[in-house]
Amino acid sequence: MFSKSFLQLATVATSLLSSVQSAPTSLRLGKRGVAFDYSNDKVRGVNLGGWFVLEPWITPSIFSEWADGGSVVDEYTYCQTLGTSEAESRLSSHWKSWITQDDFNQIAQIGLNHVRIPIGYWAVAPLQGDPYVQGQLAVLDQAITWARGAGLKVMLDLHGAPGSQNGFDNSGRYGAIDWQQGDTVSQTITAIKNLAQRYSGDTDVVTTIELLNEPLGSDLNLDEILSYYQSGYKTVQSGSSSFATTIHDAFEDIQTYWNGKFNAASGNQNAILDTHQYQVFSPSQVAMSPSAHVSAACALGPDLAGTDKWTIVGEWTGAQTDCAKWLNGLGKGARYDGTFPGSSYVASCSGKDVGTVQDLSTDDQNNIASFIDAQLDAYEEHTGWIFWTWRTESAPEWHLQNLTAAGLFSVSSRKYPGQCG
Numbered sequence: 001m002f003s004k005s006f007l008q009l010a011t012v013a014t015s016l017l018s019s020v021q022s023a024p025t026s027l028r029l030g031k032r033g034v035a036f037d038y039s040n041d042k043v044r045g046v047n048l049g050g051w052f053v054l055e056p057w058i059t060p061s062i063f064s065e066w067a068d069g070g071s072v073v074d075e076y077t078y079c080q081t082l083g084t085s086e087a088e089s090r091l092s093s094h095w096k097s098w099i100t101q102d103d104f105n106q107i108a109q110i111g112l113n114h115v116r117i118p119i120g121y122w123a124v125a126p127l128q129g130d131p132y133v134q135g136q137l138a139v140l141d142q143a144i145t146w147a148r149g150a151g152l153k154v155m156l157d158l159h160g161a162p163g164s165q166n167g168f169d170n171s172g173r174y175g176a177i178d179w180q181q182g183d184t185v186s187q188t189i190t191a192i193k194n195l196a197q198r199y200s201g202d203t204d205v206v207t208t209i210e211l212l213n214e215p216l217g218s219d220l221n222l223d224e225i226l227s228y229y230q231s232g233y234k235t236v237q238s239g240s241s242s243f244a245t246t247i248h249d250a251f252e253d254i255q256t257y258w259n260g261k262f263n264a265a266s267g268n269q270n271a272i273l274d275t276h277q278y279q280v281f282s283p284s285q286v287a288m289s290p291s292a293h294v295s296a297a298c299a300l301g302p303d304l305a306g307t308d309k310w311t312i313v314g315e316w317t318g319a320q321t322d323c324a325k326w327l328n329g330l331g332k333g334a335r336y337d338g339t340f341p342g343s344s345y346v347a348s349c350s351g352k353d354v355g356t357v358q359d360l361s362t363d364d365q366n367n368i369a370s371f372i373d374a375q376l377d378a379y380e381e382h383t384g385w386i387f388w389t390w391r392t393e394s395a396p397e398w399h400l401q402n403l404t405a406a407g408l409f410s411v412s413s414r415k416y417p418g419q420c421g
């Protein structure tokens with residue numbers, strides 16, 4: 001009796017030991033308690049763009065009064081021009097209607113498991129003198145309840161920092177890059193602290209907070225980005241050790257720059273690296289053939305798999321052109337048809353600038369579907385992906401809801417399987 005149970009115990013102990021020894025580093029050293037298994041499950045998600053941070057190209061109707069040029073080009077100038085009470089009233093109806101509970105349910109029904117929700121610092125830590133208006137957080141609270149009901153995880157993403165970290169309209173303020181000037185970095189930490197504290201009781205849904213969307217590494221001090229990330233990481237983890245902390249790659253190489261940083265060995269067990277992969281923001285990219293786009297997407301698979309931490313492609317698209325109206329900024333043209341400074345004509349943007357997925361040509365639809373399928377295969381070689389974006393008013397190449405309805409996107413079945421070999 002004794003010897004038999006001793007033997008059983010010894011067998012259990014041996015198999016436990018060998019499973020510990022063979023476990024990958026991230027499992028052995030990983031902190032417990034994140035409510036999504038980023039080591040073993042695939043992130044499949046969609047961004048809820050144009051909701052709490054306005055982007056003129058996603059919702060051009062909101063900016064139609066200034067379509068012929070003028071001083072309004074982003075959320076900052078929108079609020080500044082309308083004034084607080086008018087901006088509040090217009091934006092609060094936008095927040096209540098752009099994305100609803102039904103969207104969360106549809107997102108879950110098509111097989112996705114994450115939403116990434118961009119939010120500006122001004123929602124959680126407004127600065128005196130800013131024109132921005134508030135009220136988003138009540139809707140965000142609601143969104144988290146909807147996500148919980150639908151079984152979705154939420155990545156909260158600080159998309160705009162004081163001063164702007166990239167000068168893109170999607171940071172809230174188009175133009176200068178003044179983040180890292182004055183007190184802006186510590187003000188950003190305050191925003192992260194407020195977010196982490198507010199949602200510290202919701203870690204069953206809010207699995208991760210992204211410290212900053214797309215800081216433009218080439219125009220900023222990279223060492224100061226790293227030190228912001230270190231204090232931001234601590235700030236998020238002190239909100240709850242069940243949060244993972246997401247850091248954007250700042251457009252630096254995900255292996256040569258990022259391997260060795262923010263990994264388990266450096267004490268950042270709960271870090272997710274976020275890289276954004278678009279092939280439409282240079283003249284040479286918009287000139288690529290559909291098969292060149294597919295090859296470039298496929299090449300990213302091994303690149304992602306070679307990183308030493310959880311790495312997601314937190315933004316990507318079906319678009320192979322930059323035709324979407326105002327994609328490059330309100331009133332700006334496109335590289336694809338040569339109307340953007342420094343570009344030359346590839347082909348007409350007709351039907352791709354403004355239109356519906358249904359009305360895209362059959363060729364365009366097929367090219368988008370094959371590009372999407374290649375990206376799904378490549379990005380699932382590591383932690384997974386989050387598509388940009390769920391809905392647009394009129395930009396067909398970017399509209400995941402309609403791409404799905406048209407059969408050009410599916411989590412579970414590929415129209416173009418095996419393109420990455």
Ligand SMILES: *[C@@H]1O[C@H](CO)[C@@H](O)[C@H](O)[C@H]1NC(C)=O
Binds near residue numbers: 357358393394396399
């Ligand atoms: C998306 O589909 C809806 C419903 O059919 C349609 O009204 C809308 O114009 C479509 N938008 C795009 C960009 O495809």
